[in-house]
Amino acid sequence: MATSVEQPQTLIYVLGVTVIFLASALIGIMYLAQIDISQEYTLYNIQYSSTVSRMVNSPTCFALEESFELPEGYGTETQVQAGIIDWWKFNSGITKVCSDGRIIYAYLSSLDGTLQKQLLTGRDPLTALSDSDLESIDNWNTKQEKYYVLVYKDSQLIPAILEVRIKG
Amino acid sequence: MKKAGGAFLTELLLATVLVLIIAAGFFGIQHIPGFSLEPEAKALIQSVGDNEICNVNLLNLIRSPNEDGTLGDTLITSYLTKDYTVFNETTTNILNQVMLRRWVMNLSINNRVEATFGDPAGFVAVPCIAYVPLPQPFFSNCSFSEIQTGFDGYEINFTTPDGNVTMEIVNQFVTDSDKIGGFGVYPTSEWTTIPETAIIGEPTTINDTLNADLLILQIYVGDESEEVLIPYELTISEPSEDPDGLTEVHLTKKDLVQQCSIALNLFVELNNE
Known part of the structure; x- marks a missing residue:
């Protein structure tokens, strides 16, 4: 039961x-x-990394390129100093090869405050950015990082911070 | 029947409660702070950029100019005096200004941590490494490099940290024919068969022995019985166009970089934004 x-x-x-x-x-x-996983976000980060890496490490952007004499009969050779910014190149602005069609904002400031320079793709590098430009950049909702770099100017290395933002 | 009906209701109620608990768990877990699958995926992707930042910052840190020459030189001084105050202050000052995130730096030699800088509070970090070579006089087993000169028939002796090396340059002559590689004259050198137990093994690389300006031997120095053999490179070259044929003999230890350098490991907090 x-x-x-x-x-x-x-x-x-x-x-x-x-x-x-x-x-x-x-x-x-x-x-x-x-x-x-946001595909757009992924691409953005890779884009940022590759662009900043090129700016810091490539002689087509801001990286210092030095030449030195080889032993007699072997001519000269050049060496890229990755991570060291050539002040002359930076002062000349962001080239098209460097920006690769992107709108880039770069701010270089030495730790001692003696060097300060802001660049924006498409703007005259010899003219200071306008308030409207800066306001527009502030509104970019993009990744922002600081890099510790050395700036080569007048045969001297000056410690500085490079800040890069890329318009999405 | 009442019992069966009661049991059915109890089971149904239990099952409903269990389903609700599981449902609440599934939907509620994503509201727990710090728990989400999505940020983990982002972190893996972002580490590419984080590693780039780490490398650039660390590389420029050790070659930053300061009173001693570079910050790398200050590091060597700090290590030799075991006083890291100056290095720590300078490093902390720079990294705190540059980093938007937390960081920790380890100083180690031969994989043994000697000092730690920064706040070692636990965080998920991206590591990178840079080496600062130790000066030879302060690290006797590293970076042996000595140049001696000898004429035909001279015996050349090297006293290395790993044993003595003796060799004799014999039957040397020069010729001014066949200009190769920018040298005007070319010595042809021979050496006696393996002169001492300190040199173990036959020459493995010899460039242009008949009419040469550069001879390279890969040799091992050490005690064969203890099976401790350290690789060295012996280079015999003609350093000038002097027809008297002064021969330069250069013995170099092929160091392991981690044994002869101070390793700096920088850990940068992973960006989870």
Whole structure:
């Protein structure tokens, strides 16, 4: 006679476990479906890294390129000093090769405050940026990082901070 | 039947509660501060840029000019005197100005941490490393490099940290024919067979032995019985166009960089923005 009571209980257990399993699976799938890695965000970071890396390390941008004499008969050789900014190049502005079509804001300031220079793609590097330009840059919702660099100016290395922002 | 009905209601209620708890758990877990799958994915992507920042900052840090020459020179002085006050102050000052995030720097030699700078509070970090070579006089087992000159028939002796090296330049002559590589004259040198147990192994690289301006030997110095063999490079060259053929013999230890340098590990907090 005991089985008449146990059989419905077993059925309830099976039904209950099945319901819980299905509900859990459904909720799990719904939760996993919510995970979304922003493709736009990913590309933006790679773009930022590659652009700043080129600015700091490439002689086509701001990196210092020095020439030195090889032993007699071997001529001269050039060496790129990655991470060292050539003040002359920076003062000349951001070239098209360097910016690769992007709108870039670069701010170089020495730690002792003697050097300060702001650049914006498409603006005359010899003219200070206008207030409207600076206000516009402030509104860029973009990644912003500081790099510790050395600036080569008048045969001297000057510690400085390079700040780069790229318009998205 | 009442019992069965009661049990059914109890089970149904239990199952409903369990489902609600699981549902609340799934939806509630993403509201726990710091828990989300999405930022982890972003962090992996961002580490590319973070590593670039770390490398540029560290490289420029050790070559920054200061009173001693560079900050790298200050580091050497600090290590030799075991007083890191000046280095720590300068480094902290620079990195605090530059970094928008937290940082920690370890100074180590041969994988042994000697000093730590910055706030070592735990955080997820991107590491990078730079080496500052130790000056040879203060690190006797490293960076052996000695040049000696010898004429035909002279015995040349080197006393290295790993054993003595003796060799004899014999049968040397010069010729002014066949100008190669910018030299006007070319010595041809031979050496006696392996002169001492300190040199183990045959020469592995010999450039242009018949009419040469440069001979290079890859040799091992050490005690063969103890199986401690240290690689060295022996270079015999003609340094000038002097027809008397002064031969320059240069013995250089091929150091392991981590044994002969101060390693600086910089850890920059991962940007999770």
